Amino acid sequence: MNPTLSHDMSVVSLITGASVLVQIVMLLLLLASLLSWYYIFLKIFTLKRATRLADDFEREFWSGSDLNELYQRAVNSRSSAGSLERIFEAGFREFAKHKKQSGMDISVLMDSTRRAMRATYQREMDRLESHLAFLASVGSVSPYVGLFGTVWGIMNAFRGLANVAQATLGHVAPGIAEALIATAMGLFAAIPAVVAYNRFAGDVNRLATRFDSFMEEFSNILQRQVH
Amino acid sequence: MTYNDITPNERTMAGALALVMHLLFFVLLVFGVSWQKKQADPVAIVDLWSTLPPLPQPKVETPPVAEAKPPPEPPQPPPKAEPKPLPKPEPKPVVKPDIALKEKLEKERKQKEQETAEAKKRELEKARELKEKQAKEAEAKRLARDQEEALKKLAQQQAAQAAAQQKLIDEYKGRIREKIKRFIVEPPNLSPGTQVEFDIVVLPGGEILGVKLKRPSGVAAYDNAVERAILKAQPLPLPPDPALFKEFRELNLQFRPEQK
Numbered sequence: 001m002n003p004t005l006s007h008d009m010s011v012v013s014l015i016t017g018a019s020v021l022v023q024i025v026m027l028l029l030l031l032a033s034l035l036s037w038y039y040i041f042l043k044i045f046t047l048k049r050a051t052r053l054a055d056d057f058e059r060e061f062w063s064g065s066d067l068n069e070l071y072q073r074a075v076n077s078r079s080s081a082g083s084l085e086r087i088f089e090a091g092f093r094e095f096a097k098h099k100k101q102s103g104m105d106i107s108v109l110m111d112s113t114r115r116a117m118r119a120t121y122q123r124e125m126d127r128l129e130s131h132l133a134f135l136a137s138v139g140s141v142s143p144y145v146g147l148f149g150t151v152w153g154i155m156n157a158f159r160g161l162a163n164v165a166q167a168t169l170g171h172v173a174p175g176i177a178e179a180l181i182a183t184a185m186g187l188f189a190a191i192p193a194v195v196a197y198n199r200f201a202g203d204v205n206r207l208a209t210r211f212d213s214f215m216e217e218f219s220n221i222l223q224r225q226v227h
Numbered sequence: 228m229t230y231n232d233i234t235p236n237e238r239t240m241a242g243a244l245a246l247v248m249h250l251l252f253f254v255l256l257v258f259g260v261s262w263q264k265k266q267a268d269p270v271a272i273v274d275l276w277s278t279l280p281p282l283p284q285p286k287v288e289t290p291p292v293a294e295a296k297p298p299p300e301p302p303q304p305p306p307k308a309e310p311k312p313l314p315k316p317e318p319k320p321v322v323k324p325d326i327a328l329k330e331k332l333e334k335e336r337k338q339k340e341q342e343t344a345e346a347k348k349r350e351l352e353k354a355r356e357l358k359e360k361q362a363k364e365a366e367a368k369r370l371a372r373d374q375e376e377a378l379k380k381l382a383q384q385q386a387a388q389a390a391a392q393q394k395l396i397d398e399y400k401g402r403i404r405e406k407i408k409r410f411i412v413e414p415p416n417l418s419p420g421t422q423v424e425f426d427i428v429v430l431p432g433g434e435i436l437g438v439k440l441k442r443p444s445g446v447a448a449y450d451n452a453v454e455r456a457i458l459k460a461q462p463l464p465l466p467p468d469p470a471l472f473k474e475f476r477e478l479n480l481q482f483r484p485e486q487k
Contacts, residue, residue: 010257011253011256012257030249034246035245037245037248037249038241038242040241041240041241041244041245042233042237042238042241045233045237045240045241166431166469166472168431168432168469169432188252
């Protein structure tokens with residue numbers, strides 16, 4: 001090692017100069033970061049769209065249009081329907097089926113309707129929550145992975161110090177800087193993942209509350225129709 | 228239900244955005260952040276020096292002795308002195324037997340001739356051998372001289388280097404003394420003969436690990452003033468070449484009051 005203090009400290013040289021294990025760790029973190037950002041953007045798009053579709057459907061639903069007409073439209077545009085529309089469709093289908101068989105107990109009718117809506121609701125929630133687990137694990141694990149790379153790099157830096165008679169800061173500093181890059185990358189991957197996870201979990205929760213309350217209100221409307 | 232919630236369009240968009248984000252960050256990191264800071268001098272004191280301390284010498288590579296000129300070509304041995312071809316004994320015309328004496332004389336002459344030719348040849352050979360021997364000797368002498376010269380040169384160079392190092396060491400010792408001296412606040416009424424001696428242990432950065440009063444001056448106030456000055460003078464100026472640091476690890480410094 002050159003004892004003069006003129007080490008090249010640019011980011012590129014720090015990365016290329018690191019040991020193999022640290023480089024593997026950095027590669028891993030880079031992949032995790034790329035993937036988590038991919039999911040972050042994907043989730044931004046899908047959640048935005050889900051909220052917009054739910055807004056649209058709620059507006060339409062509460063503007064007093066005919067339930068049968070709404071149902072027909074939901075069936076026709078199934079592929080582009082929002083979650084709320086699908087819940088409505090499942091519930092109304094079940095309700096209409098049972099209504100044809102007259103002489104059915106009203107509580108049984110409402111129960112099966114509600115079950116049908118609940119099943120669709122679960123499916124929709126699962127879809128909305130997909131990939132959130134990945135963001136959560138990136139957010140919690142990648143700092144540790146980066147720390148591991150750093151510890152390894154610092155171990156190497158100090159081992160290189162063992163056969164130097166005069167240990168100056170100039171001997172260890174480049175090695176430590178190299179190693180710390182790994183922690184920086186781990187944090188770089190983790191921070192957006194954690195922030196995005198919290199944000200998306202909140203968004204999904206609010207959507208879930210809306211779906212829940214819609215299901216309750218819709219059940220009430222259907223029950224009133226039976227009488 | 229067979230619906231696809233995420234359109235492929237969105238997928239590519241998300242992937243591209245993620246890539247762009249990372250690229251932007253990387254570019255910012257590489258070109259935006261300069262981690263190589265100029266080392267600022269922690270103490271803003273201007274040292275006035277008549278001569279600049281010599282720059283840290285580049286590592287002197289010992290000039291390899293063997294490299295000093297290939298030994299000169301051995302002098303070509305003189306072209307072989309070709310022994311003169313003996314005069315061909317001409318075939319004698321058959322002489323008449325009655326001139327036996329003449330024949331005898333002829334024979335003698337011939338023998339003589341042959342002898343002289345051989346002697347000549349021997350002489351020539353001897354001369355050649357002598358010449359060769361001389362050349363060889365000269366060559367050996369020259370080689371030895373070359374080697375000696377190279378050695379001398381090397382020694383000279385080493386001596387020069389050592390001298391330069393010594394000069395550097397002395398300069399820096401002087402600088403250290405000067406720097407400390409600047410911080411001494413002398414108590415009044417010192418007798419001119421006062422002298423105090425300190426042993427200092429220095430760390431590589433120029434920090435002082437320990438100060439020991441070796442020989443007190445007898446005036447406690449002056450001793451204390453010097454000790455304070457030594458501590459205040461941190462970091463001590465050290466030569467930039469870390470190899471020289473061992474000369475500065477333990478310093479013995481003597482101070483006497485400024486003559487007014």
